[in-house]
Amino acid sequence: MKREQSRLRLNLQKLTRLTVSVRFRLTGWYVLVLGLVLVLFGSVVYLVLSNSLHSGLDDLLHSRFEQLIEGYNTNNGQINLQEQDESGPSQPVEGEIWLLLDVQGKLIQRAGRINESDTRLLFNLAVSYSLHQYQQIYQSFKVSSTNPASIIKQFDYRFYFAPVVVSGQKVGTLVLGRSREAVEETLHQLLLVLLLAAPAALLFSALGGYWLATRAMRPVRTIIKAANEIEVTDLSRRLNLKGPQDELGELAATFDRMIARLEEAFNRQRQFTADASHELRTPLTIIDLEVSRALTRKRTPQEYQRALEIIQSENSYMSRLVGDLLTLARADVGQAIPQLEDLDLSDLVLEVVERLSPLSRQKGVELLIGELPELLICGNHTYLTQMLTNLIENGIKFTSGNGNWVRVVTGKIYEKWAYIRVADDGPGISAEHLPHLFDRFYQVDQVRGHSESQLEQEGVSLTETASATGGSGLGLSIVKWVATSHKGEVKVESQPGVGTVFEVWLPLIPDRI
Numbered sequence: 001m002k003r004e005q006s007r008l009r010l011n012l013q014k015l016t017r018l019t020v021s022v023r024f025r026l027t028g029w030y031v032l033v034l035g036l037v038l039v040l041f042g043s044v045v046y047l048v049l050s051n052s053l054h055s056g057l058d059d060l061l062h063s064r065f066e067q068l069i070e071g072y073n074t075n076n077g078q079i080n081l082q083e084q085d086e087s088g089p090s091q092p093v094e095g096e097i098w099l100l101l102d103v104q105g106k107l108i109q110r111a112g113r114i115n116e117s118d119t120r121l122l123f124n125l126a127v128s129y130s131l132h133q134y135q136q137i138y139q140s141f142k143v144s145s146t147n148p149a150s151i152i153k154q155f156d157y158r159f160y161f162a163p164v165v166v167s168g169q170k171v172g173t174l175v176l177g178r179s180r181e182a183v184e185e186t187l188h189q190l191l192l193v194l195l196l197a198a199p200a201a202l203l204f205s206a207l208g209g210y211w212l213a214t215r216a217m218r219p220v221r222t223i224i225k226a227a228n229e230i231e232v233t234d235l236s237r238r239l240n241l242k243g244p245q246d247e248l249g250e251l252a253a254t255f256d257r258m259i260a261r262l263e264e265a266f267n268r269q270r271q272f273t274a275d276a277s278h279e280l281r282t283p284l285t286i287i288d289l290e291v292s293r294a295l296t297r298k299r300t301p302q303e304y305q306r307a308l309e310i311i312q313s314e315n316s317y318m319s320r321l322v323g324d325l326l327t328l329a330r331a332d333v334g335q336a337i338p339q340l341e342d343l344d345l346s347d348l349v350l351e352v353v354e355r356l357s358p359l360s361r362q363k364g365v366e367l368l369i370g371e372l373p374e375l376l377i378c379g380n381h382t383y384l385t386q387m388l389t390n391l392i393e394n395g396i397k398f399t400s401g402n403g404n405w406v407r408v409v410t411g412k413i414y415e416k417w418a419y420i421r422v423a424d425d426g427p428g429i430s431a432e433h434l435p436h437l438f439d440r441f442y443q444v445d446q447v448r449g450h451s452e453s454q455l456e457q458e459g460v461s462l463t464e465t466a467s468a469t470g471g472s473g474l475g476l477s478i479v480k481w482v483a484t485s486h487k488g489e490v491k492v493e494s495q496p497g498v499g500t501v502f503e504v505w506l507p508l509i510p511d512r513i
Helices: 002-020 022-069 116-129 181-216 218-229 247-296 301-332 345-363 381-399 452-457 462-469 475-485
Strands: 097-102 107-111 137-146 152-166 169-179 341-344 366-369 376-379 405-413 417-424 489-495 499-507
Touching: 022 152, 022 169, 022 181, 097 116, 097 152, 116 137, 116 152, 116 169, 152 181, 181 218, 218 247, 247 301, 341 345, 341 381, 345 366, 345 381, 345 405, 345 417, 376 381, 376 499, 381 405, 381 417, 381 475, 381 499, 475 489, 475 499
Parallel strands: 366 405
Antiparallel strands: 097 107, 097 169, 137 152, 152 169, 341 376, 405 417, 417 499, 489 499
């Protein structure tokens, strides 16, 4: 009993999944639309054929009327029923009924098998219609006809009431009728064919539609299976769906691109975390070594002062690193949205240059200013200041001891863009490093990339390393983000032994160009 109940529940679940599936709904809509089309098509065919057959019968009655009138004899007021040529009258055909009345409404001549009650009905109608001299009327009736076996049957007839006119004078009225049985039989057969063919067509269409829907939805099942198998720890799976590049093919390609972006984001996040841990470990190690060294034995005031200066330097470095990490983290999640205002780019450059002039003098680098025309842009003062500071500080740091000057110039390009150009005559950057300059934690000088043991073996102390580099490899990443968030871009050109040029393009305010 329980097994039967479980089987019943399983079957109900399968039926429920089937009825709510996209394949079932697509097939249902397809069959519904096809059914409506078939009903509309069948109705139109039936109505057109019915109208055509009835019009043909009316035309036949009119033609037969003209044929009979050709044999009208004005002497006796009757129609001569003799074999003549094609234009003349002939004997009544099977199933034909006609009545001839004179102008006084008296029945003169009749033909065909029809009982007396129906004859009187036709006679009365003909008399009433004859009041109008040239009126022609078509009417349909059921009449009782008798055959030689005296069997009475009801038949549908179409009658034509028309005046008999000779030399412009009405001499009587002719009532002519033909059976509608052939027309009705043809329409009945057509209706039967439509009623039998339509359900069969719908059944085959439903089966074919469901098969086509199943075949069309196969890529979707592949996508679902792959999505269920993909985990955060393994984003290397791809669908690589082969087939026509239709909507489902585009969906599969979009899914692959989405997974690729997720994999890239996770890899970047892992790399970011690893690099941040590495960058923070070095200053923390230096601070720990200096504190341990100072506490191992009593030191002179000068040694204590030197240890505190090193700790302060590394603390400043970590504070700046954490600040840069927070800036980029907020940018990644879309929280660092710059609040824009109208700014004069030249004033901003002067402000940053004045603030960094003491640093350049300390490093022995001449900080030069070129042309600074008025350039109105829409930007965020804080972020643009940070961008300029990073570029100029980089120039000063790498030029010190290798070059003599850093120059800052602004101007316009194509009357639509403002540019800031920061150039130096430092050692330059090799071509293989240029594509990676704006990657996070990427540093051209590989001093910080060495391990502590390697540095000690090379005779470089951790203290000297920290003071020598002073950078985290995040400055240019922030520069690129600031430029991009202001709908601009940053470019770099460098030649070893000659110098480096960074150029940032920012859009001018349209109504101020």
